[in-house]
Amino acid sequence: MATNSPPVRRAIRRRTRRPGPLAARLSAATTALVLAAVGCSGEAGDKQATSLTVLNYYTDASEHRQWGDLLASCGRSADVEVEQTSVPPADLVPRILRQASARTLPDLLMIDNADLQQIAQSGALTPLEEFDVDTRGFADGILSAGTYDGKVYGLAPYVSTLALFYNKKMLAEADVPVPRTWDELRTAAARLTDGDRYGMAVDANPTFESAWQFLPFLWSNGGDERRLDSPQAAQALRLWTDLVRGGSMSKSVLNWTQADVHDQFAAGRAAMMLNGPWRIPELDEDPNLEWGVAPVPVPRAGQSPVTPLGGEVWTVPRSDSAARQKKAAQVLTCINSPSNQLKLAGQHHTVPSRTAVAAQYAEQNPAMSVFVRSVATARVRTAELGVRWPRAATGIYTAIQSALTGRQTPEQALREAQRTATAD
Known part of the structure; x- marks a missing residue:
């Protein structure tokens, strides 16, 4: 993110992007995008459009091919040929900035949902209402991921979020029930820790991924990124520090990515992990691994977890060709059709964005039902702070590092995080 986010090896490593690790790059470069507020390249005037260009970060071979097939199919329905260009996740935002400055943005642009606010703010995107795109x-929460200043600029064909994966055999052998609350998580993680096996694993590395993984604990406890120095935020961070200091979670989580967390779980060195649905294909490849998935544990029984929304939105950049924009909007609409959302979700182990399609998908794929339920109450990361979210995310992952290493208490670390988030 996610958001993309991961399968490790095949599709897992590539999806580390779901939590939106590129968002911070935009804050220093918004000025460049402003240059593109009007008139991105394409055919001048309103000549009949016969081809479209598309930019995304789906560089994984199978994912690139799957998207190429869908884009070609949607292109045929709009009577245009579609040329797909995919760049590595770290290169997408710099490329957008260069193309915006040169007024050569593609006709159809995919971006991580956490990046949309800043790109839309610059004026480089067109509100989808101008093309009568159906957003019903x-x-x-999903629609808000593509919304800026009250207008929808992007639609996500699928989304993702986080849940608790657990090793069924390990829990059964230790006579440990699946934890539903924080207290149950502490108890279960301690009882499941044995030798070189830890009870719990999360991604706590110094990137936006760890901020993404921390959000369910922050939000479910009533905290938010506007007040990172609140008691609710400190309680959430103390849960993580207690797990590390008590030996139920490895200190190595300070360096693990979400892909590394998956590897530890798959190898039997972690009995439980926090991760996303994109891990399922890899988990299913091991016939000896019996795993289950449950909602992220909450502070108190009876609560529903509030998790972050990952995934990408598809947008139509500003252009001097109304004809090309109209065709791009038709392709975007096709991508987001119920049948294509269902197809894409099955290919990528994500959740369809249309509520009715998601419910159908959950019936067909029971392992995804937890994620479908969580998505219904999930939040987009930029909902509270908009373009200022990257600063808060930086403060969060810095606080996690400081608290888990013992350099500061959770309260001290989060006071620093609040200063980072509100700095001019």
């Missing part, structure tokens, strides 16, 4: 049937 999307959950409010």
